[in-house]
Amino acid sequence: MFNQQLQHLQTTLENHEIYNYINSPAHLKIFMESHVFAVWDFMSLAKRLQIELTCTRLPWFTPTDAKKARFINEIILGEESDLGDDGLPASHFDMYLAAMADMGCSRHKFDLFEQHYRSGVELERALELADAPSYVINFVRQTIDTALNGRAEEAASSFFYGREDAIPQMFQALLDQWGLKKESAPRFVHYLQRHIDLDGDEHGPAAMKILSDLIIDEHAEAAALRAAQQAISARITLWDGILADMKKHDAAAHHQEASTKLELA
Numbered sequence: 001m002f003n004q005q006l007q008h009l010q011t012t013l014e015n016h017e018i019y020n021y022i023n024s025p026a027h028l029k030i031f032m033e034s035h036v037f038a039v040w041d042f043m044s045l046a047k048r049l050q051i052e053l054t055c056t057r058l059p060w061f062t063p064t065d066a067k068k069a070r071f072i073n074e075i076i077l078g079e080e081s082d083l084g085d086d087g088l089p090a091s092h093f094d095m096y097l098a099a100m101a102d103m104g105c106s107r108h109k110f111d112l113f114e115q116h117y118r119s120g121v122e123l124e125r126a127l128e129l130a131d132a133p134s135y136v137i138n139f140v141r142q143t144i145d146t147a148l149n150g151r152a153e154e155a156a157s158s159f160f161y162g163r164e165d166a167i168p169q170m171f172q173a174l175l176d177q178w179g180l181k182k183e184s185a186p187r188f189v190h191y192l193q194r195h196i197d198l199d200g201d202e203h204g205p206a207a208m209k210i211l212s213d214l215i216i217d218e219h220a221e222a223a224a225l226r227a228a229q230q231a232i233s234a235r236i237t238l239w240d241g242i243l244a245d246m247k248k249h250d251a252a253a254h255h256q257e258a259s260t261k262l263e264l265a
Contacts, residue, residue, distance in 0.1 A: 009233060010166075010232060014173075016243075018243045018246075019174060026249060030246050033106055034132075035238075037110060037113075037132065037136045038136075038143075042079070043080070044143060044147040044148075045143060050076055053065065053069050072206075074202070074203075074206060075203045078092075092191065095187060095190065096191055099185065099190075099191050102186065102188060109131055113126050113130035116129050124141055133241055133245065135238055136238070142234050143234075151220070153215055153223055154227035156207070157211055157224035157227040157231070161227075161232055164207040167196075168195065
């Protein structure tokens with residue numbers, strides 16, 4: 001579905017420079033400290049689909065389509081209560097936070113954002129107060145807007161094309177290009193591998209089936225295509241922003257190194 005219309009965007013994402021650029025713990029820290037926001041907002045799209053396709057209100061009544069309800073519930077089960085590398089239940093978001101701790105990453109910005117948002121601060125303002133990068137704010141804003149206000153087929157299309165279809169390739173590229181080994185980052189590698197396995201073999205096909213069933217006419221098809229284009233473009237822009245921050249870090253490090261050499265000369 002939409003293969004021809006999305007080919008250019010998908011190829012741009014698949015060949016993004018960021019996969020080859022990450023080659024140090026410092027780069028990985030920069031990546032994870034921004035990417036954690038995308039790991040978090042992923043679940044809002046998933047939960048929107050669960051609300052749409054199952055009964056989450058009381059009193060309970062049977063879902064309109066038990067097959068779609070099962071598909072999304074299976075996705076939620078894996079994302080919200082998968083088994084961690086220790087065999088204990090954990091959400092993929094919590095796995096990511098644990099992996100950040102392993103890598104010495106700071107979760108200060110995300111924690112500050114959560115603190116502000118839970119206290120009643122509006123979403124975008126909470127991100128600003130947490131000093132989240134502008135590219136993170138834009139990415140999260142679009143995700144949450146789609147989850148809250150988009151049509152069902154738009155949420156499903158964003159979820160599939162921006163997440164379930166794209167993530168296995170993105171994460172496999174990270175593992176392949178950087179050569180990250182489980183011995184050096186066990187919980188991060190476990191997180192990446194679980195997404196590659198689940199999204200590629202189970203969640204991706206299920207999300208595609210949900211999307212296909214929701215496209216009932218030409219209007220829904222056009223809306224789904226726009227949502228797919230926006231989701232992939234947003235991911236590319238997110239990667240652009242993280243890559244730019246890595247390059248800024250490297251330029252500053254090289255400048256500091258050159259200054260130190262001059263002082264010692």
